[in-house]
Amino acid sequence: MNLxxxxxxxxLSEKSNAARENGGKYTFEVALKSTKEDVQRxxxxxxxxxxxxVQTMVTRGKIRRRGVHLSLDSKSKKAVVTLTAGAxxxxxxDQ
Numbered sequence: 001m002n003l004x005x006x007x008x009x010x011x012l013s014e015k016s017n018a019a020r021e022n023g024g025k026y027t028f029e030v031a032l033k034s035t036k037e038d039v040q041r042x043x044x045x046x047x048x049x050x051x052x053x054v055q056t057m058v059t060r061g062k063i064r065r066r067g068v069h070l071s072l073d074s075k076s077k078k079a080v081v082t083l084t085a086g087a088x089x090x091x092x093x094d095q
Contacts, residue, residue: 006034006042010091011078019080026089030056030079039079047089053082 008029016027030039036054043051057080061073083089 001031001034001038003038003042003045006031006038007046012092020092024083024085024087026081026083026092028079028081030077032058032075032077034077034079036079039081043081047091049087049089050084051081052084055080055082 008031011027011029013027016025019025019027026043028039028043034042036056039054039056040051043049056077058075058077061075064071064073
């Protein structure tokens with residue numbers, strides 16, 4: 001898998017911001033077919049930092065209702081990347 005297609009977008013929420021500030025953990029939405037090794041290689045190559053660990057999770061799609069019609073959102077995959085002590089990603093620190 002192409003490394004630039006692995007990382008879809010960063011996840012910016014209260015929980016991910018707290019994890020980033022306290023433990024040096026960064027959260028990304030990643031491609032469904034990507035593996036932990038793909039995510040690690042992509043972060044190391046794109047941002048030039050050393051990754052200690054990667055945790056992934058697949059979230060199922062939510063059921064949406066519009067009147068009598070039901071639809072299902074597509075599922076997605078998130079990855080929580082732990083960096084070495086003192087390392088930071090400039091993408092998150094500019095905000």
